[in-house]
Amino acid sequence: MKTEQDFHKFGSEVTKDVNKIEENFQKLGSEISSWKEDFEDESWAKVVEKQVDAKFGQASIEMQTKLVEAKEAVTEEQDKEDRRNNVILYRVPESVAKMAEEK
Numbered sequence: 001m002k003t004e005q006d007f008h009k010f011g012s013e014v015t016k017d018v019n020k021i022e023e024n025f026q027k028l029g030s031e032i033s034s035w036k037e038d039f040e041d042e043s044w045a046k047v048v049e050k051q052v053d054a055k056f057g058q059a060s061i062e063m064q065t066k067l068v069e070a071k072e073a074v075t076e077e078q079d080k081e082d083r084r085n086n087v088i089l090y091r092v093p094e095s096v097a098k099m100a101e102e103k
Helices: 002-041 044-084
Strands: none
Touching: none
């Protein structure tokens, strides 16, 4: 008798599991059909266009970054060149004149 009860209990559990699996298959089927509709709406050209735009956007950002870095490097090099000809005089008081010609 106990094995018969265990068998019926096992059978009901299997039935519950089969019902859950069927529900999951139905959900999966509906999700797949919605994905299919989404992909059917988009043509191949639109998909490629989106990918190309994304890549060009990344390249544009990289180019702007490189351009800023190059400008900074040129500015720094020019600053170094300008300071190369500076003369530093120690123990000489600084002039209080306003115009560079008067200094």
